[in-house]
Amino acid sequence: MNQRTPIEEQIDLPFVESLRISFQSLKIRFGRSIITTAGITLGIAFLVSVWTNNEIELALQESGRSSEITNLDESVEQGISTKDIWLIIMSLIVCVVGIANSMLMAVTERFREIGTMKCLGALDGFVVRLFLLESGFQGFAGALIGALIGLLGAVILGLKNYGLDLFFYFPLLPARPENGPFQLGVLLLILLGCIIGMILAIIGSSFPAWRAAKLPPAEAMRTEV
Amino acid sequence: MADIVVKTEDVVKEYRMGSNVLRALDGINIEIQRGEYISLMGPSGSGKSTLFNMIGALDRPTEGQVYIDGQNMSNLSQRQIAAFRCHRVGYIFQSYNLLNVRTAHGNVTLPMIFAGIPDKQRNEKAEKLLDMVGLGDRMYHLPDELSGGQRQRVAIARALANDPSIVLADEPTANLDTITGREIIDLIKQLNTQQGVTVISATHDLKMLDVSDRIVDIRDGLVERIRNREEIEIQVGEVGGHE
Ligand SMILES: Nc1ncnc2c1ncn2[C@@H]1O[C@H](COP(=O)(O)OP(=O)(O)OP(=O)(O)O)[C@@H](O)[C@H]1O
Ligand SMILES: [Mg+2]
Numbered sequence: 001m002n003q004r005t006p007i008e009e010q011i012d013l014p015f016v017e018s019l020r021i022s023f024q025s026l027k028i029r030f031g032r033s034i035i036t037t038a039g040i041t042l043g044i045a046f047l048v049s050v051w052t053n054n055e056i057e058l059a060l061q062e063s064g065r066s067s068e069i070t071n072l073d074e075s076v077e078q079g080i081s082t083k084d085i086w087l088i089i090m091s092l093i094v095c096v097v098g099i100a101n102s103m104l105m106a107v108t109e110r111f112r113e114i115g116t117m118k119c120l121g122a123l124d125g126f127v128v129r130l131f132l133l134e135s136g137f138q139g140f141a142g143a144l145i146g147a148l149i150g151l152l153g154a155v156i157l158g159l160k161n162y163g164l165d166l167f168f169y170f171p172l173l174p175a176r177p178e179n180g181p182f183q184l185g186v187l188l189l190i191l192l193g194c195i196i197g198m199i200l201a202i203i204g205s206s207f208p209a210w211r212a213a214k215l216p217p218a219e220a221m222r223t224e225v
Numbered sequence: 226m227a228d229i230v231v232k233t234e235d236v237v238k239e240y241r242m243g244s245n246v247l248r249a250l251d252g253i254n255i256e257i258q259r260g261e262y263i264s265l266m267g268p269s270g271s272g273k274s275t276l277f278n279m280i281g282a283l284d285r286p287t288e289g290q291v292y293i294d295g296q297n298m299s300n301l302s303q304r305q306i307a308a309f310r311c312h313r314v315g316y317i318f319q320s321y322n323l324l325n326v327r328t329a330h331g332n333v334t335l336p337m338i339f340a341g342i343p344d345k346q347r348n349e350k351a352e353k354l355l356d357m358v359g360l361g362d363r364m365y366h367l368p369d370e371l372s373g374g375q376r377q378r379v380a381i382a383r384a385l386a387n388d389p390s391i392v393l394a395d396e397p398t399a400n401l402d403t404i405t406g407r408e409i410i411d412l413i414k415q416l417n418t419q420q421g422v423t424v425i426s427a428t429h430d431l432k433m434l435d436v437s438d439r440i441v442d443i444r445d446g447l448v449e450r451i452r453n454r455e456e457i458e459i460q461v462g463e464v465g466g467h468e
Contacts, residue, residue: 007296010307011341021338028326028367116322119283120383121311121339123304217310218284221322 010123018126022133032106033138039102040142040197041149043095048150048193049157050091052186054084056158059171096200103135103204107212108223114212115220124213131209135201143197147190229295230391230423231257231280236289238275238446249275251446252289257425259390262417262436265427267443273427274395276443280425281314281393282306294390311339315384315422317394317413321376323368329355329379330364336386347386354382358412374405381412385422392416394426398433407432 026033114127158166173185184192212220238250249272257263265273278284279291282298291298293313301309316322323332330351337347355364358378368376377397384392394413398406414436417424426433434440434457442449 007294007301007305007313008308009302009304010311010339013338013341017338024331025326112322113324113326116324117335118307119281119310119316119322120336121307121387123307126339216278216284218278221283221318 010121012123013126018129018133022130022137025130026134026137036102036106037138037142037145039098040139040201041146043098043200044143044146044193044197045150045153047088047091047095047196048147048189049153050084050087050150051189051193052151052154053157054088055171055184055186055189056154056162056166056169057084059169060162060165063169092196095196099139099197099200100204103201104208106135107131107205107208111212111215111220111223114209115215115217115223118213118217118220124210127213128206128209131205132202135205136198139198139201140194142201143194144190146197147193150193151186151190228259229256230259230261230293231255231425232292233276233279234290234292236276236279236286236291238272238279238284239287249446250279250286253279253443253446253448255441255448255451257423259423260417260421261438262414262424263426264433264437264440265425265443266429266440267449269429271443272446273443275446277393277395277425277427280391281316282309283316307339311336312387313389313391315381315386315389315392317377317380317384317392317397319396319399321368321373321380321400323376323379323383325368328365328367329360329371329375329382332368332379333383333386336383340387350386351382354385355379358382373401374408377401377405377409378412381409381416385416389422391423391425394424394428396428396430397426398428398430403432406430410436 117127118124155166171185172187233253233255236250236253237248240247240249251272253272253276265276267273275284279286280293282291282293282301285299293309298306298309310316323329324335327335330348333351333354334347337350342350352361352364355361355378358381360375360378360382363371363375368379371379377400380397392413397413398409401409410430410432413424413426416422417436426437437457438454440452440457442452
């Protein structure tokens with residue numbers, strides 16, 4: 001115990017250690033993680049189902065089938081209706097709010113843990129990184145499940161509206177790339193849903209995690225949720 | 226010259242709540258020598274935990290200076306403060322503050338992970354420390370699966386992970402029954418005598434009195450008086466008489 005020596009600088013943790021700590025934490029908190037993740041899953045499921053549904057409608061319109069089968073007013077005109085654009089934007093907003101909210105909750109209930117880690121020598125940056133890693137995994141997993149649920153929902157709806165024809169014209173790949181984000185094809189859409197979920201989860205947790213990491217440990221540990 | 230580990234100079238801490246200012250510490254001056262066992266005593270709300278936080282660099286004083294090992298804490302960078310908390314101090318809290326997501330063993334290794342100690346070495350050390358506090362057979366249990374006394378033992382083992390020169394304990398026995406509390410006090414005292422660790426403990430617990438070298442009585446954010454060993458012994462006798 002050499003006490004007269006000046007106080008050294010804290011080292012950065014290797015990335016692998018951070019990864020290991022975040023995995024352990026996710027594993028033990030599995031039940032709790034699922035609840036947080038459920039928020040992401042729901043948001044993305046909604047987004048993907050609306051989006052996929054839209055693509056299915058477009059694909060069937062182009063095939064000329066949809067107007068035969070359903071005589072709905074809007075589907076007569078080609079392309080994307082304003083209503084659909086609105087739906088997609090609305091579902092995106094629901095998704096952003098839902099995910100931000102569940103990440104905020106997840107970080108807030110762990111203030112004490114953050115304070116404790118800082119007592120043990122954690123740097124602020126480490127705390128933030130830990131939360132980014134955890135929320136990134138959660139975001140991706142939750143969004144993937146959500147995307148699949150959304151897809152299933154859209155397929156069921158499509159079967160109801162168009163019957164088995166749905167599968168002949170199923171827009172798996174981008175049909176008309178020039179239509180941009182509204183005709184991506186379902187595969188790309190699912191991938192996009194996963195990325196959106198992951199990014200939103202990371203953004204949603206990074207702000208509260210950063211704020212918590214900046215707090216002096218005494219204050220972080222006082223917070224009771 | 227005596228070897229001073231902790232020195233506070235006119236330490237003031239104010240808490241602001243809206244337009245109210247609460248002066249929790251009102252100019253604290255104390256000097257603590259290496260190897261001492263110090264108890265901070267005083268009524269609830271007198272400022273013990275606030276002082277604890279100042280000495281342990283868990284919060285910054287509003288005014289005044291804290292010197293640890295001759296270093297002015299307010300001159301340290303973020304990285305130095307993190308290293309200070311990691312290497313020089315071990316913290317023990319009333320509510321244990323274990324990480325619920327890590328086993329007893331995982332809690333003890335964490336400060337060593339932060340210190341960059343290699344895998345094998347830190348696992349062995351954690352086992353050794355948990356053995357020492359009497360939890361050799363509970364190492365891989367989660368905190369939820371342990372009793373209060375056992376959790377506090379884990380916290381003690383964790384506090385010792387990086388061989389700190391100071392152990393800070395904030396009411397370590399407040400949540401424990403008399404016998405378990407006694408065991409925890411004996412364990413902390415043992416570290417103090419056998420390893421020369423300086424112990425600073427906030428407490429209400431009269432059982433702490435007879436292991437302390439000095440008692441600092443805090444009242445309304447001020448040091449009311451400092452009693453040393455001999456005075457304490459007389460008073461412990463009195464307390465014993467009342468029970
Ligand atoms: N973060 C805070 N914000 C506002 N006031 C605070 C804060 N922390 C402590 N106080 C106030 O400062 C005073 C001293 O509190 P402190 O926790 O240091 O007392 P204590 O001596 O540890 O009491 P106890 O024995 O009950 O633990 C109290 O009046 C308390 O309400
Ligand atoms: Mg207190």
